[in-house]
Amino acid sequence: MSEQLSLFAPARLQPDGLRYAPNFISASSEQALIAHVEALPLQPFQFGQFEGHRRVAWFGYRYDYTLRRLQQAEPIPAWLSEVVAQVEAFGGANTRIAQVLCTSYDVGVGIGWHRDKPHFGEVFGLSLGSACKFRFRRRSGQSWQRVTLEAEPRSLYLMAGASRHEWEHSIPPVAAPRWSITFRTMAAPQEPGAASQGG
Numbered sequence: 001m002s003e004q005l006s007l008f009a010p011a012r013l014q015p016d017g018l019r020y021a022p023n024f025i026s027a028s029s030e031q032a033l034i035a036h037v038e039a040l041p042l043q044p045f046q047f048g049q050f051e052g053h054r055r056v057a058w059f060g061y062r063y064d065y066t067l068r069r070l071q072q073a074e075p076i077p078a079w080l081s082e083v084v085a086q087v088e089a090f091g092g093a094n095t096r097i098a099q100v101l102c103t104s105y106d107v108g109v110g111i112g113w114h115r116d117k118p119h120f121g122e123v124f125g126l127s128l129g130s131a132c133k134f135r136f137r138r139r140s141g142q143s144w145q146r147v148t149l150e151a152e153p154r155s156l157y158l159m160a161g162a163s164r165h166e167w168e169h170s171i172p173p174v175a176a177p178r179w180s181i182t183f184r185t186m187a188a189p190q191e192p193g194a195a196s197q198g199g
């Protein structure tokens with residue numbers, strides 16, 4: 001498994017804590033994972049009273065935007081065990097995936113600017129089916145610093161550190177069907193009195 005860190009163009013700026021591994025899985029694993037994801041009872045993403053266009057299924061935990069808290073979800077299924085183990089090995093010692101989110105993006109569907117919920121720790125994303133422009137932005141005075149990662153099919157990205165907690169990310173509407181599997185660890189318990197992350 002090789003790791004590639006220099007795909008950011010045109011600027012050399014790169015969010016700290018971001019790692020990227022092209023060809024993280026084989027083409028046959030990719031096809032098998034897409035088939036498994038498509039066989040799930042995918043539901044439109046619920047954001048309080050709003051409904052997103054992407055379709056999702058959660059395992060381990062689900063964040064309920066109406067109740068504003070984590071809920072227990074179905075356990076992570078056996079067909080994900082191998083790739084979860086690969087992701088944990090990529091994350092390094094003590095990486096324990098507690099939540100998996102499977103997402104299907106039809107043509108023209110993307111995801112808006114956000115940071116993942118603070119309940120979660122590190123965030124890994126496996127891209128399937130087609131490439132997307134994985135965009136990052138961070139406030140810099142009156143403007144924004146911006147970086148785009150071309151997330152290729154079969155690649156894995158890891159957001160930790162500043163890339164996870166300071167930079168927001170988004171995906172513009174995709175030009176071809178894309179699926180992603182997001183793997184999240186849980187955040188370390190906060191020290192009493194420590195400031196919590198918004199969003």
Ligand SMILES: O=C(O)CCC(=O)C(=O)O
Pocket residue numbers: 101103111116125126169171179180182
């Ligand atoms: O599809 C992806 O790779 C990103 C998904 C994402 O950012 C999210 O669900 O919060």
